[in-house]
Amino acid sequence: MFDTMDEAALIDRISVLERAKSAAAAEQAVLTAQLDTTRRAREAAAGVPAAKRGKGLGSEIALARRDSPNRGGRHLGFARALVHEMPHTLAALKAGRLSEWRATLIVRESACLDVADRRVLDARMCADQASLDGKGDKRIEADAKAIAYELDPHAVVDRAVRAESERSVWVRPAPDNMTYATALLPMPQGVSVYAALRREADACGDGRSRNQVMADTLVERVTGRPADVPVPVAVDLVITDETLLGGDQAAARVPGYGPIPAAVARRLVNRAATDARSRATLRRLYRHPRSGALVAMESRARIFPKGLAKFLDLRDDTCRTPYCDAPIRHHDHARPHRRDGPTSALNGLGECAHCNYSKEAPGWSVTTTSDETGCHTAEFTTPTGARHTSVAPRMPGRQTTLALYSAVDVRLALALSEPAA
Template sequence: MARLTVLLPMPKGVGVYAALKRTADTTFDGRTRGQVMADTVYERVTGRPADVPEPVAVNLVLSDQTLLAGDESPAVVEGYGPVPASVARSLVSDAVTDERSRATLRRLYRHPVSGALAAMESRSRLFPKALAQFIGLRDQICRTPYCDAPIRHHDHAQPHAGGGPTSALNGLGECERCNYVKESPGWSVTTSDENGVHTAEFITPTGAMYRSTAPPPPGPIETYESVTELRVAIEFARCAA
């Protein structure tokens, strides 16, 4: 379930509630008043009937052990946050068995030591859809320190105009406000890959420095004795796909 909150001027807020209540008071189909009011909000906002699924993509990141072996490590829903393993498996099961939905499975490779998601590169100025999606899955929330707002922009840490590449390393997921702020005079952002963990360093116009690291993805970390062993594991995974 999700909770939707709207901040409105008092007259408009009262008017919205009165309209929803009026609809609920004149609907007699077995639903409770609260259910009718919630369905009415959905229908008027989306323009779709409440009993017709909304075409929306939900990115769920979980380990193979959580999905297939009963591991209880939590999963992550992009734009929402961690969810219990049982909920994640239920989401996957519903998507696979519901004929009205389409489930797509994508592999995300992790660094053998840190467990961080692997990188992707692009020469485009704009972040391609797949790369932007990868950055969103990696960062989960706005990467500016002390901000936990949802990601709205996928942009360059070092500006493209200043020679910054369009890559996972130079890419950041940020909220709209923080992305505009970092473009202001006096701000600078640099990124690095420290032991496989994506790290961003923010310097403000006053000279203060703050660091931000990408949160760890869900699930246990599989360790490998050598790079060769890691490559063999990846090749086996590709052959089995």
């Protein structure tokens, strides 16, 4: 079909599809707002306290959109604002004059205003849809911010003051075994940090590029160690012995980061283990030879003991709720302990705080299973009956057939992994 279209027709089709994406986003917002209204009305009729109505709904919406549950609250707040307070922005989104992200920017910049002022901003930004043509993300954001400040400067200033409490630092993977270490700082501190790094780069002439000097200086000033000193490494052996000690090329895995090439993993371990200025530790773990799954551990305690909690961290890597990539903060019982859920690897889940609290809402349930190879699966059921499945990531190493291992070998590995009584 498409190979018979000329260039102009292909461009037209791309444009049509982009407008359709915006229209779909507008319909999602309307449906989300309606679901919120329906859910709250049902819970009110059932006598649920007002403060608890709608609990967990954001996570349901995110799962339905195959998105991270911690973004569900944003989707829900965006929908409420568009449908109930910002009809012109909703109309522009539906008509394809705004993308979902640009509509989100307008909603975000108006969040500090009261409803009356928010509607004024909505009309001034989007009543004339033609005025949106040609405006990029920064222009949309700047225009909305300027109108908000004009309407209520005190509210904008108050929001800026409150924002300082949200300062934070986080890390996320980057291509080629690099990471993005990001800091959200108040403007004066952020500018001063960058200026200090630039001054160091200006004064350095050892052959490194400016960017390299700034990056190395940041590491040195934060860690207190020169950038060329190998960092202490705790090798939780999310790497096979064949990869670590032999010539196998199976990738290793850094918890919270993801897979890294075998050669890079060996170099990291070797540098940390052989440099006198650093130190390395080694932890033994056992994986099933066929599935690559970590094998079971169990405790009689209600709180997951340190060793079992570490096991969950390594097995699950990130939050086990489907589509959520957040770091693990809680070690939770799939079947609650108050309902005789055991404190075990099978019933245990590594979760972020948001997802753990969300699944405590009425109507949520989680069941876990483990097949004959130890592969751990969790099924999340939401109040509407929708089901979403999460499978623990496979450990590094090649898959092998059980024919290469006797039943005694497998049972021995499983027995060795059990904690001492």
